[in-house]
Structure formats: C-alpha cells, structure tokens
Amino acid sequence: MQNELVSDIYEALLGMIGHLQWWPADTPFEVVIGTILTQQTKWTNVEKAIGALKRSDLIEPEQLANADVEHIEELVRCCGFYRQKAKRLKDIAQFFTTEGMDNIFQLPTEELRELMLSLNGVGNETADSIVLYAADKPKFVIDAYTTRIMKCIGIEGNYMQLQKLFETELPSDVPLYKEYHALIVEYAKNYCGKKQCDDCVLLHSFKDKEVKNG
Ligand code: SF4
Structure with missing residues (x-):
C-alpha cells in the first residue's frame, strides 16, 4: 500500500x-542571494538587504562580483553575520559570473546539488533551495x-x-x-x-x- x-x-x-x-524573488539569482542571506535570520531582514542591494544595482552576478566587499557588508548588515555573508555573496557571484548561470542551472539535478554544496557556506538546505527555487529542479x-x-x-x-x-x-x-x-x-x-x-x-x-x- x-x-x-x-x-x-x-x-x-x-x-x-x-x-x-514561493519563493518571493524577481530573478533566479535573487533567489540565490536570498538563500545565503536567510541563514540564521528572519526573512524581513533579508527583504531589507535585498532592497538595499537592488538600490545599489548589485542584484546581478557580475555587478555583485565586482563590488567592494565592504560595500556589500554595509548593505547586508541587517541580516547578521554580515562579513561572512558579504564574502559568501561575492564568492558565489564570482562563481556564477565565471561559469555562467545558464550553464550551471542546466546541469542535472544531482550534479547541480553537488556543485552548490561545493561552494563556501552552502549546506544541504541552501543547496536544495537553490536547486528547487532558482533552477526549478525537483529537490x-x-x-x-x-x-x-x-x-x-x-x-x-x-x-x-x-x-x-x-x-x-x-x-x-x-x-x-x-x-x-x-x-x-x-x-x-x-x-x-x-x-x-x-x-x-x-x-x-x-x-x-x-x-x-x-
Ligand atoms: S508541529 Fe509541534 S511544535 Fe509545531 S505547533 Fe505542532 S506540536 Fe507545536
């Protein structure tokens, strides 16, 4: 049965x-940003930080990858662990810029999951949130x-x-x-x-x- x-x-x-x-976001990369920022904080703080990133035009991978980490820190300070999160955001933005978001999200589900898990600061929940909500794959x-x-x-x-x-x-x-x-x-x-x-x-x-x- x-x-x-x-x-x-x-x-x-x-x-x-x-x-x-769900997930409340305008683009797949905004989902990725949200999965990093939401670690150990409330979603209302994430919304504030994403709003600040948008106002600074730092919501796309290339722009975020090229931003000063100190500037990112200020914008995401409200989410706590802001130094760690700013560095993780910059790192993941650099990765998506180098590899290409379409290439990454076209990977098979398990391969994509393993790739996300290999990134700094990405554990099971974050990886699966990216796979499901940003890449539209079943995890x-x-x-x-x-x-x-x-x-x-x-x-x-x-x-x-x-x-x-x-x-x-x-x-x-x-x-x-x-x-x-x-x-x-x-x-x-x-x-x-x-x-x-x-x-x-x-x-x-x-x-x-x-x-x-x-
Ligand atoms: S799921 Fe458990 S913790 Fe949540 S409201 Fe029900 S009994 Fe309480």
Whole structure:
C-alpha cells in the first residue's frame, strides 16, 4: 500500500493556508542571494538587504562580483553575520559570473546539488533551495521547521532521511515541492513559532499515524 501520510499533511496544510507561490524573488539569482542571506535570520531582514542591494544595482552576478566587499557588508548588515555573508555573496557571484548561470542551472539535478554544496557556506538546505527555487529542479527542501513538525508527529530522521521520505512519497514535481515547503514554513511560523501547540492540527491529526511502505 502506498503511504499517504506525506500527501495527507500537504492536503491539510493547503486546506488551512491556501496556495503561497514561493519563493518571493524577481530573478533566479535573487533567489540565490536570498538563500545565503536567510541563514540564521528572519526573512524581513533579508527583504531589507535585498532592497538595499537592488538600490545599489548589485542584484546581478557580475555587478555583485565586482563590488567592494565592504560595500556589500554595509548593505547586508541587517541580516547578521554580515562579513561572512558579504564574502559568501561575492564568492558565489564570482562563481556564477565565471561559469555562467545558464550553464550551471542546466546541469542535472544531482550534479547541480553537488556543485552548490561545493561552494563556501552552502549546506544541504541552501543547496536544495537553490536547486528547487532558482533552477526549478525537483529537490525537496528540509529545514528546521520540517524536522520539528515531523518529529512532533512521530517521524524522526536526519536531513537526508527526511528528504528521501518526502521525495519517495511524492511525485517528482517542482511546483508541488515549492508549495509544500512554503506551506510548512508558513504553518510553523504561525504555530510552532508562536507556541500554539494546543491548537496544532498536524499534531492532533497525524501524530503516530503509521508510515506504511510498499
Ligand atoms: S505547533 Fe507545536 S506540536 Fe505542532 S508541529 Fe509545531 S511544535 Fe509541534
């Protein structure tokens, strides 16, 4: 029997929240910038920094690659770890400028993922966010919220184990993966983040529901 837990959770979230159509960005490279800036900070700070980069015409790879790192630091200061993030942005912009964004994003999904992981400051979540939201390729993004929700309903696993669960149980569908991750983040911000566990529909509906395989 096909396990339906993962798709049932999706349907529950979609019913509660509706379509979100992430990632909020004008271009694929703006998505890349956002994935670096959002590490360990709130999205509202990322929006401020991206706005500042846009006003300075530093939102495209070549312009960002040629900018002074001190200037980038000032523009992204609101995101915290700004020296580290400014250097990472400049490095990744140089990489995209040298290799060509189209060439990079045309790579097969796993090859692209490995390439992103080889870049400084890019871990699983950042790499998969770039693969899914910037390159439009099917990789399910696992974040701390996803791990937390799954743990609450009785499913524990590391990043790769949870990603395998989602990718095995769902069709390989880019819009679905994008929407599902967005719904998880939105739900978690409103319930987990605000400690609304007494009203948690996911906990009450899915806790310890058996995962069936085969
Ligand atoms: S709201 Fe509470 S119970 Fe529900 S998933 Fe979040 S942390 Fe777990």
